[in-house]
Amino acid sequence: MKRIAFITTLLAGLLFIIAPYKAHAQCKQQMVYACATKGKSIYLRDFNTKLRSSKQHERSARWTVVLNKDAHYRFNLCTPEGYEDKVIMTLYDSQHPEKTNPYGSTYDLKTGQHSDSFDFICRKSGMYYISIRLKEGVKIKKTCAVGILSFVGSTH
């Protein structure tokens, strides 16, 4: 009885300590920095998120992004080790839906191959969507992922 009471007390206390930190499970700044500075392109923006398979709304995250015409952009995806083939980053809009015909993705729907980055040559300025999501069927407790948008150069 004493042992049960002691364990219950300890667990309650630990839960109280851990709870405030659980809400913030995005990738750490060091990882964002490493991902943002690994190429020669100019860093423009990052998309940092936590991912969890148990909750549907935490399987993915979405951002809007304005891109400029005739700019060559690079999208890099970084995840903790071991999660490289479990997370997908996709660029899309309403005319090019995320799951059927996106502009670009780190996962090639036809070949089933993963890459950690893709380039996009924008031909019309406007608002686009970026999503980072767990691949269909992947079950994991939690992880984080960071996408980096950078500028490669102009094309005209």
Add this chain to the structure above:
Amino acid sequence: MNKGEVKKYFFVLLMIIFVSQIFVVSGCKKDKDKIEIPKNLPIHEERPSPQNQEVVDQIVSSFPSPVEVAAIIKDMEVPFSKKYLADPGIIDNYDINFKKAFGLGILSADLGYLNVYERTTLIVEYLSSIKRLADDLRVGQFFDFQAFKRLATSNENLDSLVFLSVNSFSNMNQYLQENARGNLSLLMVTGVWLEGLYLMTQVYKEHPNDRLRELIGDQKAIFTILYQGLKLYKDDDYFKKILDEFKKIDKIYSQITITYEKVKTPQQTKTQSGIPVYEQQERSVINITDQQINDIITITEQVRNKLINL
């Protein structure tokens, strides 16, 4: 379990909670997201309605980074010129938070230009003004002035300088949005966008080229989004002044038409290092006359100079 033991475990639980709270509180001191916002904000900083807030958040979070225009201009091999930049001393006249937020956007775009062109000696001068504005807006905690200064003066690792610059700007923006001060964020991105347009038009005056001409015309798409966002605050005096000026830009952009055509290029190729490259299969065609581009140059200069001196 007797009464004494229950008391003992209750006491242990209380102690754990007490100790954990010390950790949590001390952790919060280091956590930049936990700065308290005073309940009574100055009258000029009324909080936006939740509906407006949502629209504004989407606009602000989607907007281009303060270094993007500079990166495009540098890529055109246009030489650096200090005369395109705002005087960092202008901030002395900024007496309300709305002006400070707008000025923070203007100077952040200039800082982006200096970073991309690696003008480290000038960077420190701009950093001081940006830091002052950020502190006044109570977002200075996202701005590591010492790290900036160290990177700028050491003349090393310019990638880090760009990262720090863009990251600080987006953290300030995100913090303002999360604390229902999205109207200040909107003014920051307005400043960034206007300074970017000013930079493009000034460069075009001296180095005219088709790429820049199209880019200036194509800003219509981005301007339209921004203009709609600003209109949400049309009842505020300061926003009204900005809208009055933006009406002039709108008048010219409404004459410019954008059409779309299909592009016949392979959709996917690869870079030399094996990165897949996707090219958009539709392109916008900007129908802009010489008169219209000249009007945009003139009006942008007038509007920008008026707004930074308001």
